[in-house]
Amino acid sequence: MSAFNASPGASLDEWRSKASFDGGKMRAILQGGEDKLRLKDEYWQIMEKDPLFKKPNRHLSMEESRLLTHQRWKKVLEYGLPCDMYANYEGFSAFSDVLEEYDKGLQARIQLHSGVFVGALSSMGTERHKELIEKANRNQIIGCFCLTELSHGSNTQAIQTTATYEKGQLVFRSPHIGAMKVWSGNLAQSATHALVFAQLYVGGKCEGVHGFVVQVRDEKTHRVLPGLRIGDMGEKPGHFNCIENGWMLFEDYRCSTDALLNKGCDITADGRYVHAFKSDRDKRSVSLGALSMGRIGIVGMGVNACRAAATIGIRYSAVRKQFGPPDGDELPILTYPLQRRRLLPILAASICMGLFQDKMIDLFSQYMARLLSGEKSDELVELSKEVHGLSSCTKPRATWLGVAALAEARAACGGHGFLYISRLNELRDTYDPSQTFEGENNILAQQASNYLLSQKKQGIVSSPMGTTDFLQTRPISFKGWNADSLENVIAAYEWLLHYTLTKTEKALEDRKRRGDDAFTARNETQIDTAHPLALAYAELTMIKWAEEAVKEIEDVKCRSVLHQVVRLFAVSQLQPHLTLLYIGGYCTGPEFGTRVKEEQLALERSLSPECVALVDAIASPDFAVASALGTSDGRAYENMVADFFSREVDRAPFADDLLRVIEANKTKPKL
Ligand SMILES: Cc1cc2nc3c(=O)[nH]c(=O)nc-3n(C[C@H](O)[C@H](O)[C@H](O)COP(=O)(O)OP(=O)(O)OC[C@H]3O[C@@H](n4cnc5c(N)ncnc54)[C@H](O)[C@@H]3O)c2cc1C
Structure with missing residues (x-):
């Protein structure tokens, strides 16, 4: 056994001894400063101690990786790790770095909700959306971001989903399969709410692409709400396999006009579209x-x-x-x-x-x-x-x-x-x-x-x-x-x-x-x-x-x-x-x-x-x-x-069958 203990490799410590600088000082400089590094090390230690965060040495199936990500997400909440940018910016920033370095999939799971959904709601919404933002920050609702459609990705201004003002309500429709919302992370299984981009129609006139926040699943049963169809986009390579990228179709989905993210624009009580910007x-x-x-x-x-x-x-x-x-x-x-x-x-x-x-x-x-x-x-x-x-x-x-x-x-x-x-x-x-x-x-x-x-x-x-x-x-x-x-x-x-x-x-x-x-x-x-x-x-x-x-x-x-x-x-x-x-x-x-x-x-x-x-x-x-x-x-x-x-390996799990084939080959006549 002793021969097994002799490493055939060179020593990393020898390389380290050649450096001209203090490693601790350099680490603080390159990891965003001493305060941020202290926070990062604190979060790293919490995660390292928990066996749930040990990475398996094999590829996980889609189901396994989603379940693991869900469990890790729950742990992040249990430990009270900072996911709310506005409540604790320093902590959030350090923890985002930690997540990003640890597992892009888990990071995306959290960031799509806390960063993208809440961020867009905060910057495009108003007082009207405050309660929803608070609920999102307490993880009482789970958000996702739905911009991309089956037939339009980069050309965001040409998306086809419509939100029409009808009798005091907004009615969402996917006029054809090309308008199907696709790729939205968190949508397929977890999301209760979605930030949806659609062409707004008021009084028969298209006012262009606007952002809306809509509920997609029942908060108690977690079932998809009437007027919506939601599904999964299937397997992907890498850590994104654990992200439930989903598709969604709107079939006359009705909701209140409060859904409109109305910073700078609104629909008045008498059904007129107004906006306050100097120019489009x-x-x-x-x-x-x-x-x-x-x-x-x-x-x-x-x-x-x-x-x-x-x-x-x-x-x-x-x-x-x-x-x-x-x-x-x-x-x-x-x-x-x-x-x-x-x-x-x-x-x-x-x-x-x-x-x-x-x-x-x-x-x-x-x-x-x-x-x-x-x-x-x-x-x-x-x-x-x-x-x-x-x-x-x-x-x-x-x-x-x-x-x-x-x-x-x-x-x-x-x-x-x-x-x-x-x-x-x-x-x-x-x-x-x-x-x-x-x-x-x-x-x-x-x-x-x-x-x-x-x-x-x-x-x-x-x-x-x-x-x-x-x-x-x-x-x-x-x-x-x-x-x-x-x-x-x-x-x-x-x-x-x-x-x-x-x-x-x-x-x-x-x-x-x-x-x-x-x-x-x-x-x-x-x-x-x-x-x-x-x-x-x-x-x-x-x-x-x-x-x-x-x-x-x-x-x-x-x-x-x-x-x-x-x-x-x-x-x-x-x-x-x-x-x-x-x-x-x-x-x-x-x-x-x-x-x-x-x-x-x-x-x-x-x-x-x-x-x-x-x-x-x-x-x-x-x-x-x-x-x-x-x-x-x-x-x-x-x-x-x-x-x-x-x-x-001693014996292959398919050894019996392998032996049968070998035996059969022995008795086969030569060609
Ligand atoms: C893992 C993953 C997660 C995602 N998550 C989300 C999400 O949560 N929510 C969401 O809304 N979307 C999401 N998306 C969708 C993503 O934002 C779109 O894929 C992206 O915007 C590109 O759009 P597209 O795929 O339709 O590509 P296209 O727009 O069809 O582009 C295809 C190719 O055509 C080229 N091309 C197009 N137009 C031109 C032109 N004028 N000149 C030159 N070249 C051109 C592009 O450069 C590209 O090479 C996700 C995508 C992935 C892969």
Whole structure:
């Protein structure tokens, strides 16, 4: 047995000893500050002690995973863990992070109710909906969000469900199967109430898409109410299998006009539609801003996907050895530049996007407070547009990076990465739909470029959060490499933003001059310029905000390492834009491209001794990561073997039948 105790892997502690910074200080910085970290650790400990939160080492059936999620949700309520954003914002924010890192399915189960349903009710409803919000906050009702329909997802303004004002009531109808509400999480089995979007008809006139809150199940029997049909959408990969995504049909479902979420609009007692906004555009932009909340949260999914990929990929690569110099020992695969190229940019992305998101959430909370107070200033309208524009490109950027990171980490872990117990494929499946929900990524990116185009057209060169201030700068092409690589990257991005913005604007004008309508012109100008414009806007803002956050760090050693991390994120994000920078004439000759590539290689080399300790600072506890390859003790081999030993096989359950076939084959004549 003693030979079994000798680990074939390298030591994670040896890697840790190479780091130049204090791990505790770094962890507090990267986990949202000491106060938030204290709360997170408190919640982690509660969950870790409870066997219900131990993750099974096998795929669960849909029924099993739903039951487990339901039981875990009940436990969360029993423990009084903070799910009400407005009652305890700090606790809610820390617990949301914990849930997000622990299990996306459980997080979605809770967030769809507490965040999306209650959030939309609070921002779009009024005094009339206060009692319902209080009930929701006490979990006396369970909410879901029904916007998407069978035949309309991205084109939300074209949804077909109707809510018609008839004899003092609202009557909901699904005029055809295309109008069936689909994908609504929590709807199929748990929800008692739904936030429904429908075309409002008053006096025979369509007033456009409005939000409504409707009861869908009886509060005592939990049966579906008359006038509604509800069902399940079936199996899905990853943690979302535990979410009951449902469908719903309205068959003359009647309810009171109180269902209308009437912030800024209403139906009067004598049956007239009224609204108080200066213009339809302003009305839309305020409600759009409120709906940005989900998208900003989803940036966090990209962050967590990158964190999980970096944690599992880097810890395993630090332990796993293959090959070595002719006369020496085998080396940990993390020492190979090719392997570092796969994983260190992911680590840098997780850290920088995390720092960006911390600031975004802070600013968004201030924005929401102003929105909820009923403010209707011009500046708030501008801020709504900026929040919408920025969340519309950072959500795609973060989620694309996150899903790609998990696929890369899986391959970077070789064959063992493919085991269920590595969790990497399950995580990839889990984060996969983040590219689609709360706005499909390609569609959202268009909204970000539209925002920038409209700012430029109106001559607005600065914005409330400062993200469009690059419009004040004069684009200057590359004149020579500065000592600080970040200055080079920022200058290149600012040039690229001007270039892609001007190109898109010109391409649109050219197309319109040649007779294209606005719709066609917009579609035909997406690929080469508008899409990179949106991505560059997201990346530059992430880089700048991450650098600003790092500059404020007091601890010199942590700050110094994180400065390098921001630079690695910056150069690795810029690399895919090199072609456009050369095509557009920002640079000619090899210098710029070569320096960007050299800089990335050098940063990956210098961050190599820091990376295991950096992973410790961002990683969730072992019971939450639950990856045999990614535990903090570096015992990847022992973890795998423990799982293999639990599956020792003597005789197959189908052995009798197998023997019968073998016997029969023995007596079969040769062909
Ligand atoms: C796991 C999961 C959970 C969900 N939860 C909810 C929920 O709780 N409530 C809810 O209401 N919805 C929910 N959704 C639905 C989700 O919001 C929609 O799937 C999403 O908005 C995209 O819509 P769609 O699926 O209809 O895609 P489509 O709009 O049909 O898009 C399909 C493809 O066409 C492309 N495309 C469409 N138009 C254009 C164009 N003009 N230019 C270029 N490309 C275009 C898109 O980019 C995309 O690649 C959920 C979805 C998933 C997967």
